[in-house]
Amino acid sequence: MTISDQALVDQKISSIVATSPDLIKRSVEIEPTIVGLGPTHFVIGLDNNAWFYSIRGPKKDKPLVKRQSAVSRLLPSTSDFNSLAFKKSFVANIVSISLNAQFSSVLLADGKLYLNSIEEQEQNTIEKSKQFQKVFPEKDILLKIKPGKDFKVTCVELTNEFLIYGTSNGLIHHYVLKEWVLVNEIKHKYGIRNLAVNEKGVKFTFIDDKNEAYLCNPASNTMLRIVGGLPNSSGMIWNKIINSPAQNQSHRNIFVSWNNNSINTFSYQPFTTRGAECVLLGATRLPHGMIPITAINGVLTCLTASGKLSLVPLISNEEIKESNRTGTMLYVPKLSSEVETKNEIEQGRILQLYYSLGQMKEIWNLIPIIKTTKPWLTLVEQALHVLDILTAKRIYRQILGNVGMVLTLEDLEWIDDRNLIAGHVSSILGNISLAQDFFLKSSNPIAILELRRDLMHWEQALNLAQTLAPQEVTIIAKEYAHQLEFDGIIFFSQLLSTFFKLAKYSEAFAMYEKALSTSSTHTGHEDQLIDHQIACSGGLTRMTCRMGDIARGMKMLNGCTDKQLLSECGSILESLKQYPESGSLFERAEKWERAAESYIKAKNWTKVGSLIPLINNSKIIVQYGKNREAEKLYQDAALAYEKGRDYFSLVRIYVDHLKNIDAAVAIVRKTQCRKSAKLVSKFFQSIKDYKSVIEFYVMAGIIDEAFEIATQNDVVEHFAEIIKDETSTEMLLNISNYFENKKQFFLAGKYLLQCGQYSKALHMLLQCPTENSAAIDLAIETVGLANNDGLTHELIDFLMGERDGVAKEAKYIFRLHMSLKQYKEAARTAIIIAREEQMLGNYRAAHDLLLDNYCQLRNMKAKVPSELAKMLMLLHSYILVKVLIRLDDHEKGAQMLIRVSNSISKFPSHIVPILTSTVIECQRAGLKRHALDFAAMLMRPEYRNKVDAKYKKKIEQIVRRPDKDQVVESENKSPCPFCNSNIPDSLLDCPECKNQLPYCIATGRHMLFDDWTQCPHCEFPALYSHLKVVVQKNQQCPMCSKSLKLEQLVFVKDPTEHLRGKKEEKDLEEKGLEETGGFVKNTGNLEVKVMKGISKQNDIGGNSGIQIAPAATANMNCATYINV
Template identity: 40%
Template structure:
């Protein structure tokens, strides 16, 4: 401000005092300053020159003020006008005096209310409008509560309450009255508590328990005043169960905590509760709480140390996969001297070295090894398996050393030990060779395969081993041709020993496997299977009562007696009987004569001996005559390849030189017009015959599985059967 301006401003004040308003206007214009104009405006209002004041405020574009002044223009009463003008220039006490001496003293009350000056408003209301006292008191109370004057706030809330006796004087509607009184009661609750009258506060809040916000507010106040029991109660009522449980815990009201427990989803509280219960020695409740808090280690500890329930502890550890818990259980079992369980839990807690040492010192390496084997992912454990292998090697247990060297990935070393074990002990041979073959199949290592083959064929110790091992080796290496050759040798051995079922199953299985691998089945294998299968069909046809069928099969088998060395006499005896029954007299007599030769005669079953002797004696050598025809030779059916006539029991066509597949029901060669296949094994059969054979019991004579008879139909596509031969 320049000196000149200051001088002019002082001049303005002086001129205003002299009410020289025209000069004042000029000075204000000169100063062009809003404060100067405001000074001028106030002077005009003081002078109650509303006209001038309006002009001034319009000039400085204070439209709010202009509007207010426009309204006052209508007021004619001097004091009332003066009151409003004083109010608008912030001279409230003067305004109040003027209003009170005017015809509208309530303006004073309204002014104080607008100014939120509740104390003054209250004083005025007592004189001017007693029915407003409650509302003003409530407003005043809110203000006082806000500023922290709780005692006065409480006092005013109390005054605000409108009781039944005051109903006649109130101007409030029913709804407004209700919400007014509720606000007062809420205020009383809060401030009574703050002022130390908690009983009264809680009593009021109980009346308003539907107001969860208020209940929680009061709970918070009590909480901050460290009145935890009451706070907890109110938190519980407000639905804040966590805080309630927390405070109940603080005041050690555990009954309440356990009541609330189901509703609380806070691990920390659950854990605290559990600890408190444990301190009290209530272990069962503590365990429940630890479970909720998912503190598995404590659960396990309590089950083991206090509740004597290792079963539950074990269950928890298995489910929770708690490593520390497993360690705890391992220690527990060690104390009980139950070393195998201890080892198991040491493994579970990933303490493999400890488990190994314990297994070694307590001589329980097998248990340790088996537990490790149960682990799904034992690739990571190869070092552990190696330790086990070394242990067994030191113990001179070749079988186990070999097994675990293989599992640890050292196949060559492992197989060496396994073959050693197989050579040393007949008892271990099967398992050792099985493991060695498995290892060869896994590793596909040429040297390992050679080592095993040399051992099996007796190259290493001069003792050839059972062919089934060689067969198994070839099969697991998928060397099907070699497997087939071996299978033939084994089947021959089985057949020689009279184990026809084994031989049949082996050859059948091998045929199926070769077909699956799309490898042609060698004719020697087909023949062997056909012959052994014919043998198995005999008793089925006897059972059906078709003696012609059984006789023809017996003729075939009897003509290959060298393949059934264990049953020569019974086969010949049956052949004699069945051929008799079928009316094939020449064949019957031929077999009877063979039986009467010295070497077999004494072995004939006594039941039949006499009859066969009589048969041979009566014939008097008649059978030796040439040109004697037999009914058995007479039946011809067509070759499915070339339609040439071929004797039904023959399996190759002398014209087209094809070998013809045999029927699994009769052993005869198949015929195009009456053809089917087993829906399970796909071996062919003459439809009319097989239906007769299995009418009582629908089981395939080849693969031994039950057949759905509805699937047995005349085969249209006979070519597929011929092609697959």
């Protein structure tokens, strides 16, 4: 019955009156003192007479008792009675009457018990003398009773299958009615006062004359004393189960004991880890004057003093608080929300109570309410205790989430042997002794041996193995010996008594001996047997050494090749301070460092020296070095210190004893050891080598002393170079002040810049002589770092000559703009300078200047002006001519010269030589129309007289006698890398997609998508196949002139990213989105001053225009005479 059912009982049927319409009414002739009810009859009794009435319905043998609602399931439906079935008289007054469908049992006041057939008496077709009747006690039993002893039947219970009665002298008989067989006889030492049988009659309880209660289970031959019974108990009743699917089997084992005030509820648990048990669940208050009649589904039906029926639930929803009550009350909260407010102990008690009463539905409903694990652990422990594996598994899986326990319990589900299950459960609950008892009684007693081994209970496991599995003795003895040996080591490490330690070792020795002597019973393979014997022999050897028998132990190790055993025995002997022996064992085990340590303790330095080449332990090597030094073997000591990385001792040996100062200095510089540096500095101080003194003082961290020595000996510049990157601002200021006082303004400014004094640093640098370019470069760097408009103006005034009347080179203006991140102005300046250099014929200088500016702008992610890029392309095309002609590639050389000649105005210093070379190369490449055009240009009046006489006649002939049918030669075409349209190789502007095409630095032609590489230095693109040829010939990049090898060239499979960058530059140019620079002072005047400054300078790099040397052959083969 659930809580809701109990509430319904409390509210609606707490009192049932005789006038209820659900009751069967019958007027009887007398007022009875005894009433009995069976399935088909009821009986009333008065004195020694009994009247039997039938309650059958219209159909034969169909009882009128129907089980429907909470009320009607307890009461019969309304029906007409038949007439009186029969009347029976007895020889004494009636004490109690019990009925089933076939028999009636009547207990009389004289102690006799009569058992009669109801059907025979009702039909009255058989003579009374022949009717079935049994009288108890039987005659054969009475004959065994001594004369004068009282022997009466005191109580009786009748079920459908069994008759059970108890007597005044403690005898209990248990009969099967169908076969009429005495199945159980109990002889108790005290008289039986009360009997109560369960619903099926297979278990019963009784109370003796001493008010002690017992439970009997004849099926398992069990009789338990019930602890927790009430004083002056009036009786006991078993709970019956009617149409209640929510109840589990455990609810069928609930019974109650009562007296005038209380009801105690018990649970009989036939199978637990402690055997069969009767557990007191708790107490319920019994209202005054009520007498319990029966218990159904957890509800006790009581008769009140006024003759009414009242129902009392065994579980109360109202907490009873009485100071004089004893025991735990059977109380659960009425609402689930109240359960949540209880503490963990109370929640666990509630779960246990529901479980004991079999109300599993109530338990599962509390899963979302009870969220802590402790109550559920309490419940799962109870479930395991009663071997309820399914419930325990569900709790572990659904609530506790313990996967390991779920898997363990799933293995137990398929075991039928209850003793085996109880053994496993007991081990889970931690009761190993109890688990052993169960396992030994089970079908698999070897399980306890496995458990003891798993728990390392070696003594118990060894004793069990001798009887259960003799073949396991040898293995267990070895494992036990290992454990004893380990225990001895623990005793030793904890510095416990030597007696305990030796006792453990002696026991371990005995166990190893036993394991070895019984090894013939080993059931493993031959290899396993050999390993087992080796392990036991090794154990005996170790124990011999541990017990101090060194000589015997060393003798046992003669011829041993097991390095692990040798090492273990070496450790044992080392702990016993037997260093020579331990050293030899470690050496045999190839534990070189351990061997050396033992030999050092034994002072055997010769052995240590022989092991040094095999050792990497610095501590051991240094110890050996100290010994060699003490023996004055300094060279050996130095070698040891060097290998042991004791550099201070090594330096000390070199300086003090070996006088090898160069080696000492090299070590100090390599290791940067301060202590060693101080030692070396003392030597240099003694020979007055102050620069070296300062170096090692700084290395030793003696900065102030080093500065003092530097100032005293005028080597501050050397001191400053050493510490410039690792010193303090204060020291840098001291250094700059020193140089300022010495009028060394460049050095003063340099160190002021390093400590962040930008204004003062610029002031110092501008005081340097004008020809000091390093000072100007450093001043530009200072202004760039300062980012101060005032300092910028001051430096620009200096560069313009406003301070000394001398304008500085324009390259400094360019560097200033770059330092200030004014990339636009830097580019403009570079273009101005390059244009002037180009006008003067310094093409290589102009090319390198533009390339440097291009790379710097690209690295700064700044926009490269298109004018700068085009100038660089044109100059590179000019410089590339020489490279191509050396490769005997006259066609490409002619194309580059055509490109240059088309912009001949950019090369005013060498117009005639360039045009002459173009005519010659076009003739050689077969480009006769181009040769004619440029020859005609040379014949113009302003150029004609400047043509070299050696070529003038030939050029005039080309002009005067042209081929009338010649046409413009068509150039080879290749796909545009952007739109894939076929365009001439040397064309750098695609007429289809309007993109500016990247050009190859090896040929000057536009790039191809499937033949792409780039220089790893300047990152300019090139055609992979052509650049390889150039690099093979010149071993340098044609653009940046840096050294280049074939293996450095990487073929670019997908140059999309390179093309995207080029396309973005084109788009920006079309939109006019150019990056702006920062501060520019008087830009127009600045450009004029720059140009004037360049015009006054000499040609940088000399006249490098193209000049035509005399022809070497009649066909004007001039390739070898073209010089760039």
